[in-house]
Every structure is written in structure tokens, then in C-alpha cells.
Amino acid sequence: MSQATTRSAFLRRKPIDEVEPEGAGGGLERTLGLWQLTAIGVGGIIGAGIFSLAGAVANEKAGPAVVPSSSPGSRAQPPRSPTPSSPG
Numbered sequence: 001m002s003q004a005t006t007r008s009a010f011l012r013r014k015p016i017d018e019v020e021p022e023g024a025g026g027g028l029e030r031t032l033g034l035w036q037l038t039a040i041g042v043g044g045i046i047g048a049g050i051f052s053l054a055g056a057v058a059n060e061k062a063g064p065a066v067v068p069s070s071s072p073g074s075r076a077q078p079p080r081s082p083t084p085s086s087p088g
Contacts, residue, residue: 032040
């Protein structure tokens, strides 16, 4: 894609005649329920706790060498596929 094509794609505008009024409907439907929203919140809290705990431990053990000390740990992990492998 050339630079001119990319620029025109980013700068294009929708004609005012095609814009729908805000109260016209056609919006997004609510599909997440109480359990899904609770699971997202709990997952966020647990994830933040894991990251803060890892940072605190790295600060105590590694000191100024936090980044170089995390590299061997990340390389020691085996590569994983994004989807679970099928049995057999």
C-alpha cells in the first residue's frame, strides 16, 4: 500500500447525509451478564496482583538488573501454541 493510499484511507470522511441520529437505534446489544462481568473483574484483580508481586520480588532479588534477570526466565519457558493441541 502506498503512502498516498494509506493517507487517504485515514483521512476519509463519511458524508453528513449518511450519519444516523444518535437515538435512531441500531446500537450494540448487552450480551455480558453478571457472571461474565464478575469473572472479568476477578481476573483483572488477580492479574494485577501477580504483576505487582512479581515486580516486588524482582526488586528485592534482582535490584537494578530486573530486565536482564527476567530474560533467562522467559526464555526457559517452552513455546506454546495459541490453541490447545488435540489428543491423539
